[in-house]
Amino acid sequence: MNRLDILESRSIYILREAYACARPLAMLWSIGKDSNVVLWLARKAFFGKVPFPVVQLDTGMELDEVYAFRDQYAAEWGLNLIVINCPPENEMDPSLPPMTRSAARKSAGLANLLRDGTYKGILVGIRRDEEATRAKERVFSPRATDGAWKFRDQPAEFWDQFTTDTPENAHLRVHPLLHWTEIDVWRYTQRENIPVNQLYFSQGGKRYRSLGEKNITAPIESNAGTIDEIIKELEITTTPERAGRLMDNESEDSFERLRTSGYM
Amino acid sequence: MANTPNVQPITETASPAQLVPGPQMRVVIVGHVDHGKSTLVGRLFHDTGQLPDGKLEAIEEMCRQRGMPFEWAFLMDSLKAERDQGITIDTSQIWFRHGQREYVLIDAPGHREFIRNMVTGASNADAALLMIDADQGIRRQSRHHMYLLQLLGVREVAVAVNKMDLVKYDEGRFRAIEAEYRLYLEGIGITPRQVIPISAREGDNVATPSERMCWFNGPSFLETLPQFAPPESTAERPLRLPLQDVYKFDERRILAGRIESGTLRVGDDLVFSPSNRTARIETIETWNTDGPVSTASAGMSVGITLNEQIFVERGEIVSHEIDAPIESDVFHARLFWLADKPLEIGAACELKIGPNKVKAVVEHIERIINIDSLSDHKATCVSRDEIADVIVRTSQLVAFDAHETLSRTGRVVFVDQHLTLGGGVLSLGDYPDQRQLITVRGTNLTEVDHRVDPVRRIARNRHKPGVLWFTGLSGAGKSTLAMGLEQRLFDKGYQVYVLDGDNVRTGLNANLGFSPEDRAENIRRVGEVAALLADAGLIVITAFISPYRADRERAREAAGEAFHEVFIDADVATCESRDPKGLYKRARSGEIKEFTGVSAPYEEPSTPDFSVDTSGRPVDECLDDLVTYVTDNFITARERQ
Structure with a gap:
């Protein structure tokens, strides 16, 4: 097995664990290169089918090409697409720096999606190498109803044994691409x-x-x-x-604050 | 004002675009808190010119705001709380290129509070660097981390004695720590690739040889990295494919999972454990590949279809018939405990062995291992951060491997609803592999019915049939009571017969020895014979130590409702003072190994149908009790009148 085969196999293992243990399951599709790879891996894991809904958290601010890509492949790949309209910026925490506040709309949209406890597992295509707080993530990351990330108290995760049970109303963020790098995504x-x-x-x-x-x-x-x-x-x-990504570096901990309150 | 780093980066020229680079080597950096793990990573990135643009300035700014000297650790300590407290809370990973390889450096926290985060970081590592502060010397986590790494399966190890600047680059100090730590590693079976004196803060022996330690001829940390050997392929080992799921998205019924070892070929005959069902593999299913695939091996996530639609589910292990995994409902585990709540004897828990989840009870804590001295002691519970050897009994048969033989299917994780409590490596010890006991070898079998109704047998014998299964230590009085009871019942007109241990071993079971498997087979056959005799209308009394609960349960299954477990109860001291066959004496002298009650376990019945305490009571009194039990349970209401 070459390096891409190894990465692919582990991601498929994670996707299948999520589908077996964290249902109802949904996937966040930002329509970027990473979540496109997750979608592709899901089709490999489930032999051509994506057996869960695919959710876009829409702020209405994406570039036109993003919407066009979404509509084309949602149809072509037969996806069960759910579009969630994110709450407006003036409802966000005013103490956040401006760009960060704008990005927080997505966390709020996700919290709305999860509010009624419909989903137990949410697949997210983040990677450890793209940002330093993401480097500290678990593959299966348990979250309270509001989505908050308790980074001080993460569960142990070893031997590919993941946290697959959650308390009532909590959910699991599942990260099948956590161990990939940016170049891996492009090579794949x-x-x-x-x-x-x-x-x-x-x-x-x-x-x-x-x-x-x-x-x-x-x-x-x-x-x-x-x-x-x-x-x-x-x-x-x-x-x-x-x-x-302008919100990452507005202040020393602006992205950390976003993530601890539920950003992807 | 922050101090600026005092070494200029070496510029490593980027390699030209390759098709796909080789596999990554994952190196975890471990050791006691504040011995310089995060600092080393920061320094290494700087000295090899791999710090991202703007990172150095960002760290300088963070240090300036906090009024502290330049801190390399801030590269890895990405959480504000970590920087404010100067401590790594959770494991972090960073990618690093050197030579032909790409490395993932995993920075693990060294604080005792965050052991579970260290385990999380280390469990995926191929190699480890253990750091020791030259000034402070070997501390608790220096040993604890390494012991855990060994259990987690990390065998490639190097040691860095850091902060040599604080001890004025003194060779004597380095050699003393090196000697002491090598001795410890030897004790846990690890040979380090290198032991290197370094100063992470000053850059000595990190990426370049140190001019201040000319007495050291070995490689720098950077030069040590290529010495770590990649993990060996297990494609040639026995096949293990733990099932994750069964899919039915279309007309195909696909069994999905990851091959943990071995190789699978279309057309292979497969066994599913622990259900023991068999089938042949029809296809290996794929999506988006060129043409059909006919073989797959260790590491691959696959989907297969079978030639017949047998019922199998998540958690079963697929193997070939030869070299199939162990099946047992009791085993040994060497475990590391991570939860705040201690693990107590008798505690009910849930286990995961691969995708298989099963309920279990911790039956016995054999020993707690002192991580510092490697000595051990007895205890009734396992507390957080302790290492212990325990015996675990599961509620049903499970399939697994001895960790020594196949590590990936020889591991267990303890869970409690949504928390992971600890992990361990498995072995069978003296317990028998129960696979042979439950495998029906014959095929095309059709059972026929008797024409004599069991009710007519009862009517003629004037009593119900049954099995009185005597269990207890050697010397408890099983044979004496069995023969006495047989005589009394016979005199009262019962159809009764005794199956006795030594008698059976000279005939029916003459081909069996005393290995765990043979002992289990001995009991299996007696259970089956007893069930046949009971079916014929007799009351059968068996007199076997039968120390394992699993064996007795299987005998109960054979005889069904007619089975009565009778505990012949006497403590070891009493039995040893009787010692009718002189066996205890020979066991104590070591002549007989694995003697029940002395050097092998006896599992007392938890809910016997009847108990007879024979300590200090005359035989006749015990027999009276047994006769009453038989009269109460084997005489039908009609016969009684």
Whole structure:
């Protein structure tokens, strides 16, 4: 088995554990490169079928290409798509810095989805290498009803034995891509020929390295127009992946505050 | 004002784009709190030029705000609470490139409070670096972490004696710690790749050899990394495929799981344990591959279909008929306990062995292991952070492997609803593998019915049939009471017969020895014969120590409602003072090994149908009790009149 085979096999194992132990299960689809890989892995794990609903937390602020991609592949792959409209920004915690407040709308949308206890498991395509607090995540992360992440008191997780039971009304965040890196995602996308949103490729010397809402995400300087070129670029870059995600670095702990209160 | 780092980074030229790089090597960094684990990672990233842009400045700013000197640990300690308290709370991971390999460096917390986070980080590691503060020397977590790593299965180890700057780079100090720690590692069966003197803060022997420690000829930490060997492939070992699920999304019925060891081929005959069902593999199912797949091996997540639709479910282990896993409802576990609430003898708990979840009871705590001295002592409970050897009994038969033989299917995790309480590695010890006892080898069997109704047998014999299963220690009085009871009942007109241990072993069971499997088979055959004789209308009295509950339960299953478990109760001291066959004496001298009550366990009946305490009571009195029991239970109401 090569490196991608190893990563893929473990992710499939995690997806199948989630489907066996954390039902009703749903998946968050941001329509970016990572959650597209999770969708693809789900189709591998379940032999062509995605046996759970796929949820988009919509702020209405995504780029047009994102919506177009969503509609095309939701139809083509026969997905059970649920779109949740996130609450407006003026309902968010006013003590958060402005960009962070805007990002918090997604946590609020997710909390609304989970409020009535419909779902026990939520699949999220975050990775340890993209951000330092995500590096401390568990594969199965138990959350209270409000989604809060108790990072001081995470359960033990070893030998691929995950926390699969939760108290009443709590849910599990399941992270099948936690052990992948950004380059792994691109290599796998290339090998499997997974459709890619054109926003990731350079247009006029700029491309999106990480897709977020248009008001809080900036493209980077890049001439990479193919996956090969993206991989070459990533092999030498020392710029962090989420440098274009403006809410991450507004203050020392702005992203940590987002995550502890339920952000993905 | 923050001090700026005093070493310029070495620029490592990035390798050209390869198709797909090799597998990662995951290295966990462990050791006592404040011995410099996070600092080492920060330093290594800086010295090899792999710090992300802006990170150095961000750390400087964080340190300036806190009015403290430059702190390398802030690279890994990403939570504000960690930086404010200067302590790593939870494990973190960071990717690192060096030479041909990519490494995942796993920074584990060293504080006693966060052992479970250390275990979480270490459990996926291929190798470990253990850090010891040169000034403080070996501390509790220096040993505790390494002991846990060994249980978790990490065998590739290097040791860094850190903060050599604090001891003025003194070779004597380093050699003393090295000698003491090598001795400890030897005690737990680990040989380190290297023991390196370093200063993470100053950069000595981290990425470059230290000029201040010319007396050390070994490699730096960076040069040690390539010495770690990757995990060995288990594709050639016996096949183990624990089932995660059975899917029926379309016309196919697909069994899904990950192959933990061995290789699977289309057309193979498979056994499912513990259901013991068999079937042949028809296809290996895939999605988005070029053409059909005919073989799959260790590490792969697969789906298979079978040639017939047998009922199997999540938790069963798929194997070949040869080299199938152990089946037992009792086993030994060496466990590490992580929960605040101690584990007590008799505690009911839930276990996970792979995807299989089963209810269990901790029957016995054999010993608690002192992690520092490696000596052991007795206890009635296992407290948090302790290592213990326990005996566990499950509510039903489970399939597993001895950890020594196949590690991935030889592990257990204790859970309590939504919490993971601890983990352990499994062995069977002296208990028998019960697979042989429940396997029906014959095929095409059709049972035929007798024409003599059991009721007519009762009418002729004027009593009900049954099995009086005497169990108890050697010397408790089983044979004496069995023969006495047989005589009394016969004289009263009963159809009665005794099956006695030594008598049966000279005939029916002459081909059996005293291995755990043979002992279990001995009892199985006696149980079956007793059931046949009871079916023929007799009252059968058996006189066997039959120390294992599982064996007696199987005898009960054979005879059904006619089975009466009779506990012939006398303590070891009483039995030993009687010692009619001189066996205790030979067991005490070591001549007889594994002697029940002395060097092998006796599992008392928890709810016997009848008990006779023979300590200090005359035989006749005991026989009176037994005759009363038989009269009460074997004479039908009509006969009584």
